[in-house]
Amino acid sequence: MELKSKINTERLLDTLKTVLDTPSVVGYTAQIHPLLEKMAGQLGYTVEYDRRRCAYIRIPGKDDSRTICMGAHLDTIGMVVRSITPEGWLNVRNLGGVNFHSVEGENVYIHTRSGKTYTGSVICKSHSVHVFDDARSRERDFAEMAILIDEDVNSPEEVRALGIQPGDLISVEPRCVITPAGFIKSRHLDDKASVAALFETLAVMKEEGLQPAFNVLMAFPIHEEIGLGGRYVPENVDAYIALDIGLIGGEQNGTEKTVTIGAADRIAPYDWQMTTRVQEIAKEVGAEAVMDIYYRYASDATAAFNGANNIIPVTFGMAVVSSHGYERTHIDGIVNTTLLALGCMLDEKLFD
Numbered sequence: 346m347e348l349k350s351k352i353n354t355e356r357l358l359d360t361l362k363t364v365l366d367t368p369s370v371v372g373y374t375a376q377i378h379p380l381l382e383k384m385a386g387q388l389g390y391t392v393e394y395d396r397r398r399c400a401y402i403r404i405p406g407k408d409d410s411r412t413i414c415m416g417a418h419l420d421t422i423g424m425v426v427r428s429i430t431p432e433g434w435l436n437v438r439n440l441g442g443v444n445f446h447s448v449e450g451e452n453v454y455i456h457t458r459s460g461k462t463y464t465g466s467v468i469c470k471s472h473s474v475h476v477f478d479d480a481r482s483r484e485r486d487f488a489e490m491a492i493l494i495d496e497d498v499n500s501p502e503e504v505r506a507l508g509i510q511p512g513d514l515i516s517v518e519p520r521c522v523i524t525p526a527g528f529i530k531s532r533h534l535d536d537k538a539s540v541a542a543l544f545e546t547l548a549v550m551k552e553e554g555l556q557p558a559f560n561v562l563m564a565f566p567i568h569e570e571i572g573l574g575g576r577y578v579p580e581n582v583d584a585y586i587a588l589d590i591g592l593i594g595g596e597q598n599g600t601e602k603t604v605t606i607g608a609a610d611r612i613a614p615y616d617w618q619m620t621t622r623v624q625e626i627a628k629e630v631g632a633e634a635v636m637d638i639y640y641r642y643a644s645d646a647t648a649a650f651n652g653a654n655n656i657i658p659v660t661f662g663m664a665v666v667s668s669h670g671y672e673r674t675h676i677d678g679i680v681n682t683t684l685l686a687l688g689c690m691l692d693e694k695l696f697d
Contacts, residue, residue, distance in 0.1 A: 348630055348687050351549045352680055358523060360384070361541035361679070365531050368454050368462075368516035370423030371440040371570050374398050375456070377419050381565060388547050397577055399566045402547070404690075406559040411696055412581050414562045414656070415686060416645045417539035417588040418569030421532070422669055424492070424515040426455070429501040435465070435492035437515060441570030445485040447670035451532075452518040453492060459508040464495045467517075520671070527676040528601070534665050534672040539588035540565065542663075542683040549687060557690040559583075566645055575645030576652035583696070584619060584657040586689060587646035588682060590672075591637060591664030598637040599664030602677040604685050607660035610639040612647040616657045622695055623659055623685070630688035632681045634661070661685055 363384075369377035381400050382392045390402045400419070406412075422441035430436060435455070439445075448467045455463040470489055471477035483489055492515060498504045521531035529538070543563055549555070562582060566574030569589075578585060591597075591605025599605040606623055607615055627634035643651075646658035663678030689695060 346553070348549070349680070349684050351553055352545060352683050353548070354676055354680060356548060357541055357545045357679060357683065358676065360544050361529070361538060362521055364537045364540050365519045365521045365533055368456065369419045369421055369567065370514050370516040371420045371568055373456055373514045373516065374567055375460070381419070384544055388551055390547065395577065395579065397568065399564055399577070401565070401579070402563040404547070404550070404557055404561040404563070406557040406561060408558060409560050411583045412560040412562055413690065413695070414564050414578060414582045414585045415543060415588065415690070416564040416566060416575055416585060417543050418536045418566045418574045418645060419540060420567045420570050420574070421516065421537070422570050423517055424453070426509065426511050426513040426515065428511055429504045430491060431501065433494065433498040433500050433504050435494065435504070435509070437487055437490065437492055439487050440514070442669045444669050445487065445490050448517055449485060449490070454516045454518070455492065455494065455509060456514045456516065457508045458510070458513065461508055463507065463509065465492045466495070468493050528673055529676060530671065530673045532671055534674055535590045535668060536569065536588070538590070538674060538679050539662050539682065542588060542679055542686055545683045546687050546690065555691060558693040558695065561690050569645055572643070572648060575649035578649045578654040578656055582656055584659060585646045585649045585654070587644035587660040588686060589644045589660055589662045590668060591662055592639060592642065592668060593664045593666050598635045600635065600678070601664055601666065601673065601675040602681070603633045603635050603664065604661055604678060604681040605637045605664045606634055607644065608636050608638050610643045610647055611641060612643045612651050613658070615646065615659050619657050619659050619695065622697065623661060623689060626688040626692050627685050630684050632684040632688065633677070634681065634685065
């Protein structure tokens with residue numbers, strides 16, 4: 346069956362936009378998990394969770410002797426409140442690889458334990474060239490940055506009265522823009538573009554009456570950006586295929602319109618045999634793909650491998666410009682990623 350024409354790009358983009366607009370900073374599940382359950386339910390699936398708050402969707406295969414875990418992490422980089430300044434600003438620590446040069450001036454959401462969410466913005470403590478001599482030269486790191494809350498507060502007491510306290514989590518506004526040429530600009534394409542790709546595979550399989558060759562366990566970790574996403578793998582998983590971003594620039598081989606297959610990352614090489622088969626599958630299904638290695642990057646698959654799980658690690662995904670910043674990719678890259686994911690799930694030779 347020719348699979349590429351079965352992928353509905355309009356639906357794929359709608360899913361992506363919906364997921365991007367739902368905050369899910371590391372460890373924060375209050376909004377994204379209900380959305381996940383709703384989207385899965387519309388396709389006839391249920392969502393289950395482990396104690397780490399990782400969400401799973403099970404798809405029975407024709408051959409239930411093997412299980413493939415297809416992982417795409419839900420969490421995004423962000424911040425956590427550390428303390429409140431005398432002015433009523435918030436000192437923060439980063440969650441994941443935040444580039445504060447990129448997020449300066451960005452809008453944020455402050456998620457409190459009472460369930461209320463407040464807006465704010467990221468500022469450097471030397472925030473104005475008209476006031477501070479070091480406005481341009483001051484280091485942009487968590488110790489030099491603050492969150493300005495969009496409320497009439499001017500002291501720690503007034504901030505606490507809102508219910509904001511140390512330990513509250515902060516999401517960064519995605520600002521998703523889809524251009525007529527098919528480019529997608531947004532924060533958190535890492536890894537919500539892969540989440541959208543997996544949901545499109547579910548929609549295609551439902552519409553076309555397709556069944557995976559082997560059991561598929563879709564995993565949606567919420568702690569990947571701090572290196573913990575894939576370290577736990579449920580029993581009876583044979584292979585962990587992580588859908589995660591590829592990289593662009595320098596010696597990287599990725600492009601926005603192709604799917605990047607990872608051969609190695611900063612932890613380990615990926616499984617030789619299955620990665621080779623994945624490259625063959627890409628050719629068979631017509632997915633435009635490149636092979637690459639990552640030198641500052643690790644996926645959930647190698648996190649799982651490094652966590653002593655008895656699994657075969659593999660990774661692939663669309664490449665983005667400006668990773669961990671205001672990222673950009675192309676719809677073709679997400680389509681090629683979706684196509685390759687479908688090909689892997691339907692392939693009877695994946696474990697050969």
